[in-house]
Amino acid sequence: MAPWSLSWHFLLPFLGSVWVFAEAESTCFANAVAEGDRKFLSGPSGPYPIGVWVCDWPAAYVTSEVVHILLEEILGFRVVQTGPGPSTVDGFFALTGCATPTNIEDRGCSAEPVVTTNHINVEGWTESYASTWAEIERDYPQNAPRNLGNMGYFGKTSMYLPANIRQAAYNAEGWILEFYRGFNVSWTQPAKYFDHHSSIDKDRLKKCVDTRLMVSQAMEVYADITGDWHGVEILTDDNGNRVVRGKCWDEYFWYPPACRDEPSKCVIFFTGGSGWNLEETMQKATAWNMPLAPAIAKTWGDYTKLPLQIGSTFYWWVPDPTFLLLDPVEITFPPFDRTAFLRGDKRTSPTALSVDKYVSQDLQTLAPEAHHLVRGMVMDLEGVNDMLRDQLETGNSSRDVACRWLHGHEDVWKPWLPDPTKCFSGFGLYHQPSSNFVTNRRDPTGLICNPCPSGTFSSKLADDAGITFVCEPCPAGTKQPSGASVECVPCKEGEYQV
Ligand SMILES: *[C@@H]1O[C@H](CO)[C@@H](O)[C@H](O)[C@H]1NC(C)=O
Ligand SMILES: *[C@@H]1O[C@H](CO)[C@@H](O)[C@H](O)[C@H]1NC(C)=O
Numbered sequence: 001m002a003p004w005s006l007s008w009h010f011l012l013p014f015l016g017s018v019w020v021f022a023e024a025e026s027t028c029f030a031n032a033v034a035e036g037d038r039k040f041l042s043g044p045s046g047p048y049p050i051g052v053w054v055c056d057w058p059a060a061y062v063t064s065e066v067v068h069i070l071l072e073e074i075l076g077f078r079v080v081q082t083g084p085g086p087s088t089v090d091g092f093f094a095l096t097g098c099a100t101p102t103n104i105e106d107r108g109c110s111a112e113p114v115v116t117t118n119h120i121n122v123e124g125w126t127e128s129y130a131s132t133w134a135e136i137e138r139d140y141p142q143n144a145p146r147n148l149g150n151m152g153y154f155g156k157t158s159m160y161l162p163a164n165i166r167q168a169a170y171n172a173e174g175w176i177l178e179f180y181r182g183f184n185v186s187w188t189q190p191a192k193y194f195d196h197h198s199s200i201d202k203d204r205l206k207k208c209v210d211t212r213l214m215v216s217q218a219m220e221v222y223a224d225i226t227g228d229w230h231g232v233e234i235l236t237d238d239n240g241n242r243v244v245r246g247k248c249w250d251e252y253f254w255y256p257p258a259c260r261d262e263p264s265k266c267v268i269f270f271t272g273g274s275g276w277n278l279e280e281t282m283q284k285a286t287a288w289n290m291p292l293a294p295a296i297a298k299t300w301g302d303y304t305k306l307p308l309q310i311g312s313t314f315y316w317w318v319p320d321p322t323f324l325l326l327d328p329v330e331i332t333f334p335p336f337d338r339t340a341f342l343r344g345d346k347r348t349s350p351t352a353l354s355v356d357k358y359v360s361q362d363l364q365t366l367a368p369e370a371h372h373l374v375r376g377m378v379m380d381l382e383g384v385n386d387m388l389r390d391q392l393e394t395g396n397s398s399r400d401v402a403c404r405w406l407h408g409h410e411d412v413w414k415p416w417l418p419d420p421t422k423c424f425s426g427f428g429l430y431h432q433p434s435s436n437f438v439t440n441r442r443d444p445t446g447l448i449c450n451p452c453p454s455g456t457f458s459s460k461l462a463d464d465a466g467i468t469f470v471c472e473p474c475p476a477g478t479k480q481p482s483g484a485s486v487e488c489v490p491c492k493e494g495e496y497q498v
Contacts, residue, residue: 028069028403033076040078041366043115049078050363050370051118053094053101056084058398059319060123062387063151065402066413067122067374074417075369082118089132091121095145095360096136113142115362120374121145122357125155145358148371152378154352156330157277157317159269159284159292163327165311169193178329183290185258185265190291194267195311197253197293204302205252211296212275213246213254220244221344222279226286228257246282252295254282259291266293271315272303280346281315284333287347319355319381321388368424369449376416383412421468423449425486426458428471437471455480457488 040047050071054064064081071077085091085102093101097116099108126133126147137144161177169175169182169190176182183190212218223232223244231254233245246254249263259266269281269292278294285292292313297303304322307314313331316323336351357374364371383405390401406413421441423429429438430450437456441447441463452458452471457480459472474480474488 027073028399028406029073032073038072038076038078039367041119043366045115047078048117049080050120050367051080051082051094051116053085053091053118053121054081054083055088055091055121055123056086057123058321058388058391059384060084061398062391062402062405063122063379063384065399066379066406067120067377069399069402069406070373070413070416071120071370075373077367077370087129088124088126089129091118091124091358092129092132092136092145094118095121095358096140096143097360109136109140109143111140111142116143116360119360119363119366120358120370122151122374122377124356124358125353126356127353143361145360146364148357148359148375150378151355151357153319153355153381153384155318155355156350156352157315158350159277159281159313159331160316160323160326160328161313161331162307162311163329165193166329178331180284180288180290180331180333183258183267183288183292183331185289185291189265191259191265191267193311194313196264197266197268197295199310200268200295200306202252204298204306206274206296206298207251208246208248208254210274211246212278213248216243216245218279219246222246222282222286225283225345225347228286230260231257231282231286253293255293256282256285256291258285258289259293263293266291268310268312269294269314270297270303270306270310270312271295272297272300277315280350283346288333319384319388321392324385324389324392368427369418372418373416376418377413378416379412383409419465420444420449421447421465423458423469425460425469426451428452428456428458428469429461430471439470439472441465441468452480452485458486 040049052064052068052071054060068079068081071079083090083094085094090102093107093109095116095118096109097114097118098110101107101118133147166177169177173188175188175190177190182188219232223229231247233247235243235245237243249255253263255263255266271277271281271294275294275296278296281292281294284290297306306312307323308326314323316328333347333349335349337345337348338351340348357377359371359374387401387405390396390404391398394401421429421444427449429441429447430436431438431446432448433446437450438447440461449469456471456473458469461468461470477491478488479491480488
């Protein structure tokens, strides 16, 4: 039995300005802030919830749920999930307040200041989309979101093999297949630990003619870098232009020099699409004398199943659940060489990419505690993988597995929470049980931060616990009419504030 049962939030934007939540209440934590006590953000057109924009992939769903549950149940905010968006960049545009963030042709952005309904986005692959991020900062400086940095782990696309094959080869021969040199056929015959490529049902593969082996520029770079001109064919197209094609053996395969003469010595490398990372794999296989023969799965479904059914190496990325049950081990190469990669020379290791979290420009002002939580959120890759594995094994929802992870890892997420007595400018210490503002936190029990009411100003207090703010009455002869303010202004002559 999951520690919580189903909870659905139906959020209806009603008459454009009133948010109506209908909920069959049930929470992840027993001591959760009750639904009716949760705070809205206050905006120019009325109260509205915090929007957590979700990216449409498994690791993003579970990490978004982690943030969602903590915001609602521990910090006590009204939260709604928005999206999902198929790409990291959709999240950038959503947090920028663009009206149609997933529309590639027109994101509906404004250069004028806008109030966004999307405030938080996690699991973004910033480095893969650095140019879009820079464009948003240039074109919409007033609305551009903030990158609050790394989630505590890096993402990567790379080459993997199942842990049991790695172990079998190590136990029997001492071959180290998690390292590229372990595949050097001058020393090892790794094929004996993998399935033979004749065991694949070819109906589940793409023919060479439907793959990147037909992309002339990619194949020319391959041959240039490796000098393997026997691995390509040079043809003339109908217009008399020179084209370079990857050579095709047996209609479906390209064989590297290490096993070209004896394909039974090849190890299958499964990939998908029209050959994700194909040229990179070909370059590495040839440069390092590895017998890796790429096989391109016909469909996404074939790509996700073939490596589970046939002992092979395969293309994959982390964090992602697709092959977690194989306990995949990455094959490592010499260290990443950025300059070489930029020239198209992909013989070195792929680089790890920072996976980041972002907030809208206004979140810090609207909800400093929520901003603090996202800034502090740091988990390791193992934590994300734990949730994804749990989901694979149980088939439970992202919310279920996030809740279970939260219950088991209080030590990880407790430090992300703001100290409830650490007030920000504009706010002051408030004793909830007696409904009074107080001017010190010597006894922190029951203390939270509330916006300073009209007639008071938020004054900095430094004590043993660090910096916080308290609400002080405006001095005689000054006033503070609007609330949540950091200073009082002199009254006009003949005016006073009580
Ligand atoms: C593979 O091993 C042989 C034998 O030690 C060595 O001469 C060769 O340089 C190695 N190849 C690569 C690409 O490391
Ligand atoms: C979670 O998964 C377990 C095991 O598959 C199942 O028994 C349970 O009903 C699931 N819970 C929910 C809420 O789906």
